[in-house]
Amino acid sequence: MAFVANKVALVTGGASGIGFAITDHLLKNGAKGVGIVDTSAQNGTKAEKKFRDEYGDKVIFIQTDVTKKDELKAAFEKTIAKFKNLDIVVNNAGIMNEPDWKLTLTVNLEAVLSGTFMALDEYLPKYRSSEEGLIVNTASILGIDCMRTIPTYSATKSGVIALGRSLGHQEDYDKTHIRIITICPGYIDTPLVSAAINREGYTNHQPDPDSFISPDFVGEQVVCLMNEGKTGSVWVIEEMEAYAVNFPDRKDMKVV
Numbered sequence: 001m002a003f004v005a006n007k008v009a010l011v012t013g014g015a016s017g018i019g020f021a022i023t024d025h026l027l028k029n030g031a032k033g034v035g036i037v038d039t040s041a042q043n044g045t046k047a048e049k050k051f052r053d054e055y056g057d058k059v060i061f062i063q064t065d066v067t068k069k070d071e072l073k074a075a076f077e078k079t080i081a082k083f084k085n086l087d088i089v090v091n092n093a094g095i096m097n098e099p100d101w102k103l104t105l106t107v108n109l110e111a112v113l114s115g116t117f118m119a120l121d122e123y124l125p126k127y128r129s130s131e132e133g134l135i136v137n138t139a140s141i142l143g144i145d146c147m148r149t150i151p152t153y154s155a156t157k158s159g160v161i162a163l164g165r166s167l168g169h170q171e172d173y174d175k176t177h178i179r180i181i182t183i184c185p186g187y188i189d190t191p192l193v194s195a196a197i198n199r200e201g202y203t204n205h206q207p208d209p210d211s212f213i214s215p216d217f218v219g220e221q222v223v224c225l226m227n228e229g230k231t232g233s234v235w236v237i238e239e240m241e242a243y244a245v246n247f248p249d250r251k252d253m254k255v256v
């Protein structure tokens, strides 16, 4: 049986793009309930209605700014109050806004740290419905192949990768039974990218529109990874495939 069947999930940034697609595939694969946690009331309400029409009373939209710890905590608690458990936390909300680098840092990294630690230390140990809990954090291919025109965004995504790799050690899993997986999508056709393309100086690094993939493909792959992804693993999702990143051993990194 799929890992997600009968599980309860919380998805930040779930009202749009990749988070919306992850929510859709969670529900398609039999999740018991999903808390959609997003700042956008308009998109959140729309998403809640769409999913309720399709899957019944299995979603709750909780308008939340993930950078505010008390709001994020309340979102965890409302999801648990509605569905009685919490098994999967997807820290996915993100922005690309180089001029406001402090906000980018706060949304893309600090809030992912908050969501990860709340899940790991507090809510998954207490409320998971089976042996295992799961955290999925959304980084980006740009956290590995950093882009000179969006240094803050790239730095935050490198941070998210480092977080998942450090917390995802097998020895820690043996104690917590909480897996941590990091995803690194490539160019995905979402509002975040279309808004940024004209704004962030992509002009000298225009992504080829043919290389864009749909958020639906990412959602489908993420739900597969929820079954099989090992703790600490980092997955690139681009060009219609998902593969685990093979990071070099530090002893092999020196160029001789």
Ligand SMILES: NC(=O)c1ccc[n+]([C@@H]2O[C@H](COP(=O)([O-])OP(=O)(O)OC[C@H]3O[C@@H](n4cnc5c(N)ncnc54)[C@H](O)[C@@H]3O)[C@@H](O)[C@H]2O)c1
Pocket (backbone or CB within 6 Å): 012, 013, 014, 015, 016, 017, 018, 019, 037, 038, 039, 040, 043, 064, 065, 066, 067, 092, 093, 094, 095, 107, 138, 139, 140, 141, 184, 185, 186, 187, 188, 189, 190, 191, 192, 193, 215
């Ligand atoms: N689209 C891509 O090509 C791409 C590639 C790699 C990684 N990502 C990452 O995927 C994640 C999702 O992005 P997307 O492309 O689906 O974009 P999107 O704009 O469609 O979705 C992002 C969602 O996050 C929400 N959000 C932003 N700030 C928030 C906050 N403070 N609190 C709560 N919600 C907030 C937005 O309202 C929006 O609904 C982001 O972390 C992004 O960096 C995107």
